[in-house]
Amino acid sequence: MKVNALLISALFVSSCIALWGVVDPHGLGSVSSRIVTIQFESRGWFIMLEASALLLLAIYLAVSKYGSIRIGPEGSEPEFSTTAWIAMLFAAGMGVGLLFFGVSEPLTHFSVIRDFSSDPEAARLAMFVTYLNWGFHAWAIYGVVALIVAYFAFRRERSLLLSAPLLDVYGEKAWTRGLAWLFDFLSVVAIAVGLAGSLAMGVFQIQTGLAGVLGIPNSPYLTATIFAAMCVAFLIPLRRDLGEGMSKLSNLAMAIAIGLLVFLLVAGPTSFMMNSIVSGFGRYVYNVIPAGFSTTEFFDQSISTWFQDWTLNYMIWWLAWSPFVGIFIARISRGRTIREFLAGVIIAPTLFSIFWFGVLGGVGFFDVLDGSGHLLEVNEMSLDATTFALLQQFPLKFITQIATITAAFLFVVTSVVSAGFTLAMIGTGGDENPSPSVRTIWGMVLGALGLAMILVNDVSLVRSIIALSAIAFVFIVPILVVCLLKSLSKEVAK
Template structure:
């Protein structure tokens, strides 16, 4: 059994301090975090966008270069999972409850903002483009570059599944590599813990609001939110005591099947022709703007647009970076035996296409209502953003059934994410132990719960987004370093093959 080390002790202490600070003085924590995040976005926003776009271009280059034929494993190794199961697992790990939470609310929020500066039809088109950009190729390139680096060095070079492994593998014995590697693992732990804690808080908000809808309550009170949180803890604590086996993947797949059923239900029973047109146009707009959008920093658009850019685009990019180490390790583990080309095409394009379909269906209904005179859902984005998805479902047949399905899917996504995150955090903090001791997993589960409580006490989704950004900011630079390590490792392998 791995013994507690300096990395474990330091990371536990930092996360505990942040969690306790949030419980005791959430306003102070949010205020400090908000000031730091805004200052960093103002001075380094260009670097965040450059890094995200660089990771996307780097992944695409690898897929369509000679390196694309290299397998993540032995040259004769076959994939462990079928393509369908692999895509389902990586998608459920990478997005989860966020899709349910923002399905309608995000396109409508962007529409409200843009409609003050442009005609309604332009505002609707740009709202869908912004939403698809936030959930599309750039997000999955951030995940994919981290996962690809970890998978390559683990399966081709036999290193541990740690963020530090590529750095220390390329520069063995170098003191600076040891220091940077330790810091990389430490910041990965911080980013994962705060990111998952924030997503857990958002999941609690949405599940509680869904239950409130089924109970005919106007809002989810404190007692109901507390009860949902306790139910989630009660669901994930027992799972931390056993090995991470097929049970968790089945729960994730069940949640994904519910999500697929919901989007199909929405398209069939909603304004079908309008929604399909929205999906097709959304795909075309995104495909023709994705690269240029990745370099857009809104330099000449004034303070209001700059604030929107920071609050949404930059926040999303660092949000994906916060989840990068966690999703990266998971995606790497399930991708052994695939070529780099298969990996990149599957990781980047399959989830992006589903996201465009998802937001085209749910966001399309919200925009349909807003453009045709009814503004109830639009107003709800300002008064109760957690309820917007449920508000849409109430406008379609069988609202009780679909609300229950949404609540169940959100609950499953959060429980599986917390359990998986506790395992990954245990692995990182015990020098790469693939099966960290139950005691370590329980400690991380408790700390994730503590962070979630702190973010729930903020009572604001915007505050949760700020705290997630705080945890991820330092990892932006580490993500770029990992991509550099991957290219250097591939070049070394190419040179060694040429010398044979």
Template sequence: MINAQPKRAIRRRVLGVEIEAHPVVFPVSAIIVVGFVIATAAAPRRAMMLFDYLQTTIAEQFSWLYLAAMTGFLLFAIYLCFSRFGNILLGKDGERPEFSTMTWFAMLFSAGMGIGMLFFGVAEPMLHFVDPPNLRNGVIANAESLAAARGAMGITLFHWCLHPWALYSLVGVSLAYFSFRRGMPLSFRSVFYPLLGKRIDGWLGDSIDILSVVATLFGLATSLGLGAKQINAGLSYVFGLPQSTTVQIILIACITMLAVGSLLSGLHVGVRRLSELNMVLAGSLLVFLFVAGPTVYLLGAVVDNAGAYAERLPHASFWTASYAESSKSDWLASWTLFYWGWWIAWSPFVGMFIARVSRGRTIREFITGVLLVPSGVAIVWLTGFGNTAMHQEIYKSLDPHAATITNFYDYTPQQYDVQIIDPASGLPQSEDGAWLIGATANGVASPQGVQMRQSPSGLLTKSGNAVEYVRGVLVHAGTWTPYHPTVEERFHGPFKSEHASLSLSGYLTEPVLTSSHRSKVDTSATAMFVMLRSYPFPTVTALLGVLCVILFFVTSSDSASLVADIIASGGSPNPTVGTRLFWGILEGVLASVLLLAGGLKALQTGSITIGLPFCVLIILMCISLLKALREEVDAPEIR
């Protein structure tokens, strides 16, 4: 038995609620998160520029590391599964699994990527379909063609299947092995004992755990923001509820309360039951698409997509754009590197959670389940949503009578108000057409704009000051000083627009306006609801989709709160009620404040930035795990 324990957690009773916290990890993590919220709220433009700079630098300098590491994690996971270490139990000899296999699968998926697949399940395949990246072997697919559709699904599945789940399986198996097998605290510092020895009890171990807590909170807060946007979009679509930051913050507050209630009820009641219910509802929505939609086409697409993914997997796993033009490098940074950094930033949360619910399983069973089951579900899920959306675009244009032979419904393009963009500046115009309207320097979340004219030389000016955009922020021309428009300079009126008939692809790519004509619709968040409108019972299915997002929202939130609490309490697998409340509420506050300040984009890029040091940590984690497994097999008495 390894006999190394970190600093003993402090237990106190405050206002009748028991609190258990690590004396260093808990306060430092809380201070970092709260400090980040305050700084971002105070200077959102500077924060956005800084984090965009960091993201760009990481994409340019460390793309090779992300690509090599993620592919290495996949290969290492496969090796562990088939190696002599596969039969090692993640627990004491003879221990049985804590949860049934089906419940385990449901908890894996609900706490992992469920909310992301709902958000991007329609939008990502459609965006690749409309604008094919043409990354492989010089083969060019025409936009919105059959070849483009197959390529779009291959790209999407590459981002959502084996690679991220291999990463999660390695983090999870490492934590489960050292905690349940070696008797150490369920904490990230424990994994590094074979490399650091008793130094994990010092500042090195504290730093590892603090980074884990911060990455978990940052990663989840962005997902809460995305979830709030999609819930708001669905309620707006069904009930006409306005889409605004205020509504989204109210939604975050309400769902955070649900998540806290689920968290307080415990892992065996709240998280477990919600995960099981969520899989039933999400599965029902997926079955509906297969039955009501082009059934035979979707069944064939499942097989074809698996082939497209397998075909793309070897090349894409090692493709760094070193021999590609700049546009392809930009595409790699915007998609694959973004996802890899995002998954790495999420790995403390998902890895810790699946470790916590996987006690009593062998390494082979653990890795096989974590790799294959969610990846298989992802193939079927993304086919159901992505191919259904693309089918509406492709076969209607190929065969106008397709509705009579492929179980089609009404795919008639819908009428939308589309913002008019000035061709010279690329900026929208006000309703009278006299002014160009720039996006506010306050960030993505605000619908306001800044009024500007374009000079004969091409410079945009306002009040005699030349302005330009640097990293998505409006600044004084020639400097990096953010431009602060006065109240009089801010645009509050309607944008100039035209009424246009748009299919789903047009809806995703055109600047669609809200009914007030004062801001644009977040089309990525509403794409799923637009697609569902072409089938029977659109209101019912839209509400079912909103409910699925809410439940994924709640399960992700309470799972991440539990993980942050486990780490911050010094590795206790069952933390106290008081600290669970603290982390659950802090997550909602973090997401709300950043959404209000327009800093959601900064938080998103901040999560990718945190992924860089964590990538190095996970590489060292794999080395440490391999060392410990070899020691156990060669000298079993070390346990």
């Protein structure tokens, strides 16, 4: 094991956060919530500006003369097939979140917007906001950060670290080394805390589903059992080869999710859902760029709070996950051109997300507009239960609920495996294949942080903790972008 100051410091700070969360979970959540609210009120405009700028930058790089540059030496070939590559990046980036929020988020937005609009118009706007939160902006943040890491690692033959661009462009000076160390340290903390939050949300949803399917109490004992099973499940593949463990698990999770999606589309109000998807996609594509610059400056406090709790929180959440997802995507993307890379990372997952929310959210809106409205009632009581309440309205409800629980479990496991792998790479100075012992240590730290988030037992507070860990990246990512553009312009000039 390669031990250095970064590894020791990152493990120490991550462990302290985990200990704070275990000893005083609500204290950790409330402090994070207050700090994040202050940041959103003062810098919300900058967060939206940055997210939109990264999307525009990704479009420019894909269609420009830089698009044909290969990520790696000329003639290098991708390590993974396109299908396996997309499945792994998707499972690492958003998998469990889609299962958790697929029905609940559109209905939550609908509950707010209907106070200012008719129900059909509120449904259309709610779906648009959901697409905005999970679509091109999110994957552009991931894609640009991943491209920066991959380009400098494989084209410039630097390490798979966020510090590599700074050191490559500005040289090994005292100030660059200090700033580079800070970049890597903050990326470790953001990855660990952000992943732990998703682990907690996965446990929340799985325990709600199991309690309903098995007819047992939703008790702390059930939570502990699920959490223990999950820890065992992600520690085993952390000790195995990346392609052997992560690839197979992510492919299985994606297959279950796609099967569930097709079943709901066929068994549900197909025409209603397809009309919603087609019109919603057109509305989203037409308005996505202007909407990315929204800040709700002229709205009342309730709308501003809703905007901060959802859209702003998501943009900072994607920034929190960008070091983890970016480094992991970079690791599996050697040999692709910049154009192919950005198209695969941004377009394919966005289209799947739109289809996913169009189907699950479409069923929810159909129930509100033409049904009993039961799903809206369930959603107002518990976000964890909404997806399962939807599945109970369909045939084969036992099978589909078990499939959803299994997919959620696998998505959490693949996220922890990829995060543990990434943290081990950073902690060992960018080693592409860190030792199983280092990966296992980080898996244990992630488990402890996940336990702290579970003890907080409040999704909104968990999201605030994640957002707090990412605030620094609002300022770090623009510096990395400058490094990429400088290096690309020099390469083309030569």
